[in-house]
Amino acid sequence: MLRDVPLPLSPAQIRSIVESQDAPIALWSGAVSSGKTIASLLAFLLRLAVSPDQGLVVIVGRSLNTIERNLLDPLQSVHLFGPLARHVHHTAGSTTATILGRTVHLVGASDARAEGRIRGSTIVLAYVDEATLIPQAFWMMLLSRLRVGNASRLMATTNPDGPFHWLRRDFIQRGGEVGLHHWHFTLDDNPSLDPNVVQRLKAQYTGLWYRRFILGDWCLASGAVYDMFDDTRHVVDILPVMRRWAYAGIDYGTTNAFSAVLIGYGDDDHLYAVSEYRYDSARELRQLTDAEYSRNVRQWLANVPRPHEGQRGVQPDWVFVDPSAASFMNQLWTDRVPGIAPANNSVLDGIRSVGVALSSGLLRVHRSCEGLLGELPGYAWDERAAERGEDKPLKTADHSVDALRYALHSTAHEWRHLMPRPELEVAA
Structure with missing residues (x-):
């Protein structure tokens, strides 16, 4: 079977494939695109081809969509297999799915309730x-279902x-x-990777x-979340002409700051945090209503200077709002503000999107965004949560950074093309 695979395999890959056949639980972990998948x-x-007919065969992922994208699409690729x-x-x-003539059940396990499916x-x-993204309760239930004597096997992959x-x-x-x-894998264990892909x-x-x-x-999530942020690299005093007024992100607050x-x-093919509206009710000693916030946001957008045009007023294509602020979104819709949508509030993935934009130099921040610039350097991981096995930022001074995350992560598919990319990328 290995001879049928067109891609070269590294010694580390071959060793893990052979040794895994006798392992009750086999786990591949390591770097992204390191060949572990x-x-x-x-x-x-290989194991499926020799597994006895009694008992189910299952593939588990966070969702059916991720199973199709991460596993079934590669398995159906002649280029890879x-x-x-x-x-x-x-x-x-x-x-x-039907794989090697066997029915394989595809199970999404996004939360602990998924254990009922098996x-x-x-x-x-x-x-x-x-x-690591599978609930522990589901993993333990899965282990308890592996009961075809010594023939049962569990195989899994993960990033650390x-x-x-x-x-x-x-x-x-x-x-x-x-x-x-x-088995632990590094990028060097994938012989199919183009050096340009490694660099990217x-x-x-x-x-x-x-x-x-x-x-x-x-490793522990500790220290600054955006440790790549550098005032001398990321903060600008002069903005270029804006080719497009793309997005606004809004973090809604009543007792907390609204940003x-x-x-x-x-x-110049860079993204810019051009302007910021911020209202801190604790500092102002007065809370605003949804209608007042809507009016203030509309007035803010109507007065944003357009660099090198001598004019004011912009209308972003999209306005992404904290998804928990349903009443405020309704107010914006009532006031006929266009492009309103609930933000993608996946915190860790969103932090990664902002980090990519900052580390690549793609994102720059105008000095007038004082709230954002005040929060970026001090936005930190919660080390107590990390000791419990959770990756969570501290929920302090995070309103403008959350607004930035809403805007960038909700639209990552639109701006990632601005990142330098090699012409050829080999999946592995």
Whole structure:
């Protein structure tokens, strides 16, 4: 079967594939694009080919969409798997696939309630994508369902998380006791990667994400969240002509500060935090109503200077609002403000998007955004949460940085093309 794969395999990949066949629990972890997914999928196919007929075969991921994107799409790629790809059949949206003639059940496990989807099942072979994102209760239930004698196997991949994450604490560090075999991968273990791809990946991740996703460390979320922020590099006094007034992000506050940040595309192909509206009710000793906030936001946008045009007033294409502020969004709709949408409030992924924009030099901040500039350097990880195995920023002085995150992460698919990219990228 390995001879059918057109991509070259590294010694680390081949070793893990062979050794995993006898491991009750096999885990591949390490850097992004390090070849661990290709190795684990090949190991899964080998094991599937010899698994007994009794018991279910399942593939688990955060959602059906991530299973299709991360696993089934690669498995159906002739470029990656050669003739084996012809033996993988799946209809988009279906909760089953046929792989090597076997029915494989696809299970999304986004929260602890997902354990009910496998309760009572007998499973002979399970594959888990991004195991650190799977609820621990689901993982434990999955282990209890592997009950086809010595034939049952669990195979999983993950990027590293914090050092106190339950997967590391209870399984990796106790591998000998629980029957887990673990292989750690780095970018150098993927012989298919173009050097330009390696360079791009290293440029896209900084700080915590660089250590985890590039170096493959299980490291603590500590210190500054945006440790790449540099006043001399990221703060500007003069703005270029704006090619597009793209987005505004709004973090709604009543007792806390209310903040709105406006993002523009400069004609120099950079993103700019151009202007900010901020109201702190604790400082002003007065809370505003939704109608007053709506009026103030509209007045702010109507008076934003247009660099080098001698005019004022902009209308961003999109205004992304804190999704918990439903009443305020209704007020904006009532006032006929165009482009209103709930923001993507995925905190960690959003922090990563902002970090990518800052570390690459793509994002710059005008000096007039005083609230944002005051929060960026001090925005920090909650070390007590990290010791409990959670990655969470401290919920203090975070209103303008949240507004920035709403604007950038909700539109990452629109501006990532401005990042330097190689012409050819090989998946692995």
